[in-house]
Amino acid sequence: MRSGADLTEGTAEKLAALDAVVAALAHAARRQILMTIHFRGSASAGEIAGRFAHKWPTTTRHLRVLEDAGLVQQERKGRSRVYSVDKSRLALVSEWLGWFER
Amino acid sequence: MRSGADLTEGTAEKLAALDAVVAALAHAARRQILMTIHFRGSASAGEIAGRFAHKWPTTTRHLRVLEDAGLVQQERKGRSRVYSVDKSRLALVSEWLGWFER
DNA sequence: CTGATATTTAGCTCATTCGCTAAATGATGC
DNA sequence: GCATCATTTAGCGAATGAGCTAAATATCAG
Numbered sequence: 285m286r287s288g289a290d291l292t293e294g295t296a297e298k299l300a301a302l303d304a305v306v307a308a309l310a311h312a313a314r315r316q317i318l319m320t321i322h323f324r325g326s327a328s329a330g331e332i333a334g335r336f337a338h339k340w341p342t343t344t345r346h347l348r349v350l351e352d353a354g355l356v357q358q359e360r361k362g363r364s365r366v367y368s369v370d371k372s373r374l375a376l377v378s379e380w381l382g383w384f385e386r
Numbered sequence: 387m388r389s390g391a392d393l394t395e396g397t398a399e400k401l402a403a404l405d406a407v408v409a410a411l412a413h414a415a416r417r418q419i420l421m422t423i424h425f426r427g428s429a430s431a432g433e434i435a436g437r438f439a440h441k442w443p444t445t446t447r448h449l450r451v452l453e454d455a456g457l458v459q460q461e462r463k464g465r466s467r468v469y470s471v472d473k474s475r476l477a478l479v480s481e482w483l484g485w486f487e488r
Numbered sequence: 489c490t491g492a493t494a495t496t497t498a499g500c501t502c503a504t505t506c507g508c509t510a511a512a513t514g515a516t517g518c
Numbered sequence: 519g520c521a522t523c524a525t526t527t528a529g530c531g532a533a534t535g536a537g538c539t540a541a542a543t544a545t546c547a548g
Contacts, residue, residue, distance in 0.1 A: 310412035
């Protein structure tokens with residue numbers, strides 16, 4: 285640990301991860317997608333795309349953003365891709381919010 | 387309460403507020419600004435602007451975004467404006483994260 | 489009132505993001 | 519292999535966002 289490190293600073297990797305996560309959560313559609321997958325346990329791209337007003341390719345890209353942020357994982361199951369939520373990355377946000385507690 | 391309401395849904399106002407808050411937090415500079423104000427208790431626009439690489443007007447606009455999201459409050463003190471953090475809006479984020487708990 | 493200080497507002501440019509449609513990929517069934 | 523189904527990738531146009539400089543506003547000191 286570097287001496288004199290700013291309290292508000294984490295490791296560079298963590299900062300980058302937080303940034304990606306918060307940016308991914310910044311779009312309402314992506315928050316909804318995350319919720320949808322979470323409450324269903326998992327869902328195929330088609331099931332997700334079917335629930336939203338946007339066209340499928342648009343949803344696909346939202347999924348990509350969520351995946352790049354580490355918020356969802358993908359698994360090929362035959363010709364469909366099944367997505368599930370990786371909650372651990374959400375902890376980065378809680379952790380950041382923790383600085384403001386009390 | 388409307389029957390059959392989606393669990394992932396809140397009131398329209400709350401959703402809009404959450405959206406503004408998350409969007410405001412999506413920018414690293416704004417997160418840093420929020421931290422800076424929080425740990426100092428309060429800070430004038432000049433004190434804040436002085437700590438960041440960006441030009442003052444850029445920081446001013448970030449402050450505006452934070453204020454519009456209800457994350458900071460402003461008070462005129464002579465010719466300076468003193469900002470302080472309003473933590474209550476951050477609770478919206480924690481609340482949203484709560485859907486994913488356990 | 490005049491000048492200085494603190495901060496915001498206006499307006500511009502560049503980059504990114506979001507939606508779309510059309511085309512490409514990859515797996516399955518015959 | 520050929521057709522089909524599920525999904526992604528490519529690429530475009532419009533909208534938004536972030537940075538900047540220059541000008542405006544507001545308060546205080548004399």
